Amino acid sequence: MSLPNAPGKLLIIAFLFTTDAVSAASLSGKDVVDDKCVSCHDVVGPAPGTFNEMLRRQAPDLFYAGSKFNRPWLIDWLQNPTPIRYSGNLFLNYLVVQGGKDMLAADAVKPHPRLEPKVAKSVADYLMTLKDKQMKEGVIDRGKKIRKPKAVVLFRKRLPCVACHRIKLGARTVGGISGPDLTEAGLRLNPDWVYSMIENPQYWDPKIAMPKLAMSHKKRETLTLLIASLKKPGERKNKALSHSTMVATMESETDPLGMRGHPADENYRLYCVQCHGSLGTGRGINDSGGGLTVSPKNHTLAKEMSKLSDENLHLAISEGGDAVQSSGLMPPWGGTLSKKAIQDLVIYLRLLCQCKGP
Ligand code: HEC
Ligand code: HEC
Ligand code: HEC
Numbered sequence: 001m002s003l004p005n006a007p008g009k010l011l012i013i014a015f016l017f018t019t020d021a022v023s024a025a026s027l028s029g030k031d032v033v034d035d036k037c038v039s040c041h042d043v044v045g046p047a048p049g050t051f052n053e054m055l056r057r058q059a060p061d062l063f064y065a066g067s068k069f070n071r072p073w074l075i076d077w078l079q080n081p082t083p084i085r086y087s088g089n090l091f092l093n094y095l096v097v098q099g100g101k102d103m104l105a106a107d108a109v110k111p112h113p114r115l116e117p118k119v120a121k122s123v124a125d126y127l128m129t130l131k132d133k134q135m136k137e138g139v140i141d142r143g144k145k146i147r148k149p150k151a152v153v154l155f156r157k158r159l160p161c162v163a164c165h166r167i168k169l170g171a172r173t174v175g176g177i178s179g180p181d182l183t184e185a186g187l188r189l190n191p192d193w194v195y196s197m198i199e200n201p202q203y204w205d206p207k208i209a210m211p212k213l214a215m216s217h218k219k220r221e222t223l224t225l226l227i228a229s230l231k232k233p234g235e236r237k238n239k240a241l242s243h244s245t246m247v248a249t250m251e252s253e254t255d256p257l258g259m260r261g262h263p264a265d266e267n268y269r270l271y272c273v274q275c276h277g278s279l280g281t282g283r284g285i286n287d288s289g290g291g292l293t294v295s296p297k298n299h300t301l302a303k304e305m306s307k308l309s310d311e312n313l314h315l316a317i318s319e320g321g322d323a324v325q326s327s328g329l330m331p332p333w334g335g336t337l338s339k340k341a342i343q344d345l346v347i348y349l350r351l352l353c354q355c356k357g358p
Contacts, residue, residue, distance in 0.1 A: 029126030032119055037062070043130060047205045051266040054207040059089060064193075064204070065127040067135045073187045074127060078120035081112035083236070084188075086177035091209075091285055092269060101283040102273070104177070140191035140224050151226035154219060160320070160331040161223070163275060163291050164210065166234055173234030176291020178209060178274035178284075183234035185227045195224045202336060209270055212335035256280065256300075257351050264344040271333060272345075280352045294327040305353035312357070313346045 027035070033043060045063035048054040065074070087094045087108045094108035115123060152169060156162040166175035168183045175182075185194070196203070198220050201210040256279060259265040269278070275292065277284040280299040286292055299305060308316075315323050317337070321330030333342065350356065 027119075027122075029119075029122035029124070032115075032123050033062075033126060036113060037123075043127075047207070049206050051207060051270060054090065054270075055092065057090065061205070062127060063130055064132040064135075066129055066131040068190060068193045069127070069188060070190055071124055071128050074124040075120050077188075078115045078123055079117055081114060082233070083109045083181075085109075085180050086236075086285075086289070091178050091274060095273070095278050095285070097278060100279065100281060101288040102277045102279075102285045103288055104285055135193065135196050137192050139195050140221065140228070142191055142228060144221075144225060146222055146225045146229075148226065148229065151222045154222055155226060157328065159213060159215070159219075159223075160211075160329045163286055163329045163331070166291070167230055168232060168234035173236075174291075176274075176286030177289040178286050178291075181234065181236070182227055182230055184231060186229050186231040189227065191224050191228045194227050195220055198223055207270065209274055211271075211331040211333055213332065214335060257348070259348075259351075263341065264348040267337060267341055267345060268348055271336070275329075292329055294329055296330070297326075299349050299352045302353045302355035305349065306355040307358060309357040310346050310350075313349055314342055317342050317345055 033041075037043070040059035041062045042057075043062050043065075045061065047061050048057050087104050088110055089108075091104065094105040096103050096105050152167075155167065156174070162175045164176040164179040165182045166173055166177065168174075173183060198213075198215075201208045201212055255265075257265070268280075273284055275284040275286045275296040276282055276299055277287070277296075281301075282296040282298040284296065287295055297304070312324055316326060316330060318332060318334035318339075320332030321327040323332070337345070
């Protein structure tokens with residue numbers, strides 16, 4: 001259905017002759033969303049609280065859209081939607097293993113419904129009313145200057161952001177593909193929301209595959225302002241594979257331990273597979289997608305894994321690669337996972353490598 005781009009007089013004529021056009025003209029943003037969007041998007045909340053609910057989610061949540069987006073971007077994007085996530089939605093639903101490496105299925109990204117300019121505006125106006133009452137506004141001063149090279153070091157070296165997100169540096173686009181592309185995030189996202197998101201990703205989305213990382217206000221502010229400065233699309237190079245037969249074989253191939261449904265298996269898939277791969281061999285989408293300068297540990301290699309004690313494994317998962325003189329691209333999960341969940345992951349790793357520590 002499209003809105004007639006007509007002045008009042010024509011609308012009356014439309015009213016006389018086609019009831020359909022009038023109903024479109026009189027639809028509010030909320031009506032359009034209820035009619036055309038809620039089959040995929042949740043506009044009510046809460047976000048999925050379990051692994052299985054999260055697997056079933058069709059599209060990003062919109063129930064806090066008014067806190068998350070910049071209104072001008074929303075109006076433009078709804079008329080001309082361009083891909084944001086490399087996997088369309090959650091990467092786990094689109095993994096394909098080829099030659100021992102995880103890749104994303106080519107049909108993961110589907111064309112998004114497009115709206116006429118007037119409808120886009122009324123839909124955006126409605127979505128902008130969907131706000132999170134707890135989020136603090138005015139935390140970030142958008143005009144504040146940062147030293148960009150220092151901010152980039154934070155994003156790429158001191159913290160593992162680049163392992164999962166792509167940004168554009170000069171002419172080069174770098175970074176992983178399990179998280180949304182951030183090359184244009186300055187246009188899309190409200191900096192106050194970005195700040196809150198970095199501070200506590202699980203507040204917004206309990207089963208998000210992004211770690212909660214401890215850092216100072218100053219660092220979080222610097223990262224937020226860096227993201228707010230990203231306004232040009234980067235190159236979207238991603239070797240996607242066609243679906244077809246590979247998917248049918250995937251379930252058995254990528255369940256090496258036969259532990260589907262166990263909490264440790266769910267945690268491994270949600271948090272680790274994006275880098276360590278669905279076979280545990282270190283070839284996840286962030287590695288094959290070019291996001292990592294150091295390849296993640298091969299968890300199936302007994303020769304390597306038997307050199308690491310259980311305490312070392314626990315520490316690496318909890319505090320990240322830096323804590324065990326490994327790569328800082330290995331994120332710390334202690335802010336996201338309980339001690340028990342990490343202990344279970346250590347056991348899970350021992351099953352993967354079929355080995356013991358020294
Ligand atoms: C068939 C399912 C489907 C329908 C119907 C649909 N969307 Fe989406 N939408 C998606 C998916 C999948 C994405 C993620 C796209 C990406 O990341 O590239 C998305 C992304 C979005 C985003 C960006 C969200 C974010 O957090 O990045 C907005 C805003 C949005 N949709 C609004 C709408 C509106 C408004 C409608 C109704 C007019 C609608 N969508 C209908 C599947 C759908
Ligand atoms: C292990 C992977 C991973 C790491 C590391 C990571 N993120 Fe994320 N991030 C994600 C995922 C996954 C999402 C959300 C997925 C979705 O909405 O589809 C996300 C979402 C975001 C968003 C919201 C983007 C949007 O468009 O919805 C921002 C901003 C963000 N991350 C910034 C950061 C920053 C800054 C860092 C480093 C401090 C970081 N991330 C580290 C995986 C990661
Ligand atoms: C953002 C990518 C990424 C994610 C997500 C990730 N890792 Fe890693 N991991 C790495 C990298 C890179 C290394 C370093 C490899 C090296 O230096 O040999 C690593 C190393 C490790 C090591 C070896 C540490 C050592 O002492 O050498 C363990 C154990 C490990 N990861 C477990 C996990 C577990 C469990 C998860 C999920 C909870 C996980 N990783 C999630 C990237 C990642």
